Amino acid sequence: MRIITDKSTLLESINIVQKAVPSKTTLPILEGILFQAKNGKLTLVSTDLEMGIETTSNVDVIEQGSMVVSSKIVGEIVRKLPDSDIEIETRDNFIHIKSENSEFKVLSLSTEEFPELPTVSRDKGLSLTSSMLKEMIKQTIVAVSNDEIRPILTGVLMEVNGNQVTMVALDGFRMAVRVASALNDENFKAVIPGKTLVEIGKILNDNEDPVNIFISKNQILFHIGDTTVTSRLLEGEFINYKQLLPTEYKTKIVLKKDSLLDACDRAALFAKDSNNSIKFEIYDDVMNIKSNSDNGDVHEQLNISKTGDDIEIAFNPKYLMDALKVINKEDIAVEFTTSVSPSIIKPLNDSEFLYLVLPVRRR
Amino acid sequence: MRIITDKSTLLESINIVQKAVPSKTTLPILEGILFQAKNGKLTLVSTDLEMGIETTSNVDVIEQGSMVVSSKIVGEIVRKLPDSDIEIETRDNFIHIKSENSEFKVLSLSTEEFPELPTVSRDKGLSLTSSMLKEMIKQTIVAVSNDEIRPILTGVLMEVNGNQVTMVALDGFRMAVRVASALNDENFKAVIPGKTLVEIGKILNDNEDPVNIFISKNQILFHIGDTTVTSRLLEGEFINYKQLLPTEYKTKIVLKKDSLLDACDRAALFAKDSNNSIKFEIYDDVMNIKSNSDNGDVHEQLNISKTGDDIEIAFNPKYLMDALKVINKEDIAVEFTTSVSPSIIKPLNDSEFLYLVLPVRRR
Structure with a gap:
């Protein structure tokens, strides 16, 4: 050569x-x-x-x-x-x-020893723009599990119905769901290893070029310009994520994403000693965020627009911040039912992204 | 408060x-x-x-x-x-x-327990511009020893004669000497801990503001705008660095600093197995730089302007690169005597900076 x-x-x-x-x-x-x-x-x-x-x-x-x-x-x-x-x-x-x-x-190393990549048939295919796939990966990968005890949760479910693509990841503490429109119609379900998607996310550009995705029994192939990435799929049934979604809420607040992100970031400084959690006290049009540790405590106050009941609830701030960092919209809504049931964070008036997070029981 | x-x-x-x-x-x-x-x-x-x-x-x-x-x-x-x-x-x-x-x-912690900073008399003082002191620190700190066995070498000698300030560091393998003009006349010698100078280097700006330096028996004080840094001095006699400087050379080459830096950087990739060294073969107007390891070898060729004898000599590339990275001039000269005696790197036609480096004996 x-x-x-x-x-x-x-x-x-x-x-x-x-x-x-x-x-x-x-x-x-x-x-x-x-x-x-x-x-x-x-x-x-x-x-x-x-x-x-x-x-x-x-x-x-x-x-x-x-x-x-x-x-x-x-x-x-x-x-x-x-x-x-x-x-x-x-x-x-x-x-x-x-x-x-x-x-x-x-x-030089031996060319004979180098393994052949699996072939993936190009019968069943889906097209997404590069920037869209990049965003879907970014918004779901945060909720992928690192725990090999339930290998299926180390992957992201990709569910395609007609031209609607849904990507879902959940790790037992939170769940991220992203919905988007594909460039064509198709029907399949696959669970893609999180690690594969992390690397694909780094290769993808923020442009409108199409990425062609092909799927066979155990393999998936991403065709990105001059590059193809193949990956084995995870075996087994993904959790029926739809049944995890609350059908109603008792409290809904609307606020600015960055204010909540900054307040959580500060409150997290002293969250270690309170079961690694920060507390939300929501009443009228005010939300207090509190945390405390042996070194001191923090009190943040945010103006919110609330409908429904007052509520007190505690969260692991990391789980909230992971979601807030990947939401691209300025205005968000957070929906609560009780202080022990899952809450939902989503962009206001937008159903493309939804993040479910379990509260922490305070000592 | x-x-x-x-x-x-x-x-x-x-x-x-x-x-x-x-x-x-x-x-x-x-x-x-x-x-x-x-x-x-x-x-x-x-x-x-x-x-x-x-x-x-x-x-x-x-x-x-x-x-x-x-x-x-x-x-x-x-x-x-x-x-x-x-x-x-x-x-x-x-x-x-x-x-x-x-x-x-x-x-809060107890204000009573907080130690008082030592006072340094402001009788004996020296002024340098901020950018000059920053550069002097950058150019000498590379040769400071990390070895606590000879504590004096973990410091930088500052020698002031009239308005000439010299800073010197050496670690047994290389020595960096930087000379500059002070804004006033003074006479003293002090060995400043390298760690202090590293931190001062980070505080200094690249501007012409004066930095006032005061010295007493065991302490030094740097007055930088609204900030003062005090430091204990290292005790003991610094090595008589002047007697380490070669008085003559047998080979002198002139070349571009960046070409040598880039070539050393590449040759260093395969230097591990050859006693961590790279070899210079200097003859006529050519310098070959070679290194080899179990994984392969490198051969670099540079055009030089040479006076004096041909020579073969080997160096630890890190020691060369440390010097080349802090020289601000494009053209440099390197002077050699024998393949086992120290060589000198310096900017061409400029006596403000000088770097002495010991060769490595090749196996």
Whole structure:
């Protein structure tokens, strides 16, 4: 294999595929990136066996072929090279990387050992704009569980009915639900590993380019410009999230998102000793937020617009702030039923996003 | 005590004094900041017993007095408060911090226990511009030793003869010498702890404001605008650095600083297995830089302008890069004598900065 490309193109490709290179693995070949050069194109491939990434760029292919090189080493080298042309050549058991007055010789890994990515049939497909998928991931990933005891909850449910796409994540303490319109009609359900979506979120741009998503029995494929990401799906039934949603509320408050976020952030400073919670006292048009610890206490007061009953309720401030940080709207509504039942945070007059959070029982 | 100030003023003062608050200490009072309000001024004081910082700002003093509060807690609170007026009041054993709709009550620490900063007589003084002192610190601190076995080398020698100030640091592997002109004439020698200078470097601005430095037997004081930093001096004789300087050289090369820095940075990638060194092969108008490891090797070639003999010599790339990163000039000269004797890096045609570095013996 022998190719000539430029630093910025190559570095962009490396940055993309490095997202699937495992940080630790018992299978050393997975620490490598597969380079494949053919017909004026260079394809870089990486996988941790759960997720695989392939990205293609136009390069000058002088001699077609393939090679595998340590992701860490090639990444460090290319990052430090001047902003100029880079020539990569395989010779014997080494990879030669040349640019201007620099020449690196790096031990090559075995191309035969590099695992093949699973193939995903492109029969069943869904299209979303890049910015929309990015936002849906951001708004649901906050509620994904890290607890491997219930593996299904480490994923995000993607439910497609006609052109309506719903993404849902829940971890036993809170649930995030995001609804959006797809660019086409389809019907399926899949639970995508949270880790895959985190990495896809980093690859996606904030533009209107379509992302094509294809699904087969155990695999999902995201087609994003010159990059494809494949991932295994999580097996098992996702929780019936709809039955978790309260059908009514007794108290509803309307307020500014940033005021609540800032107040929770300050109140959280002294929440450690009160069961890691902050207390809301809601009466008339005022909400007091209180917390206390051995070091002192905090009292915040917010003006709200309230309908329904007065209520006192306590929350883990992190769970509230996670939601408030990903809501893009200025005005929000919070709905309460009792001080021990789930509350709902959502943008005012907007049903695209909904966040359910369980209160904390105060000592 | 009761004062009203604004967030940005208070936060700036807190950020300054936090530089002397020890991150861990067996004396809990040192984790606090002393607030003193009097005559329209608020002074914040901190100390780790080695270094002390005092900074003063204009505030609205409603009731004069003093208090001590945990640096960590007050810092977190003020950082999270809105950009607005802040009222601070001591009442019983508590400190009340109020801003807009937020009120914090924080346990106060004992003002009696807070140690007094040492007084430094202002008889013997030196003035430097802020930007000059900042640059001198940056250029010498790289060569300060972290090794407590020879405490004197954890400091920087400041030697003043007339209006010439010299700062010197050395750690047994390299030495940095910076010479500058003071704004007045004076004569003294002092060894200032490196840690003190690091923190002072962060407080200094890149402007032409004078910094007044005063020295007494065991203490030094830096007067920087509304802030004074006092520090104990290191005891003992600093090494006679002048006798370490080579009086002649056999090879001198002239080249671009950034080319050498970038080449060393790349060559360092594979230096681990070769005694953590990179090799220079200097002949005619070419310098080859080489390194190798189990994973591969690097070969860099630089065009140089050489006078004197050809030479092969090896260095720890970190020591070279530390110097190259703090030289502000584009053209540099490197002088060599033999492959086992110290080399000198300096800006071309400029005697303000000089960096001596020992070579590494290659296996």
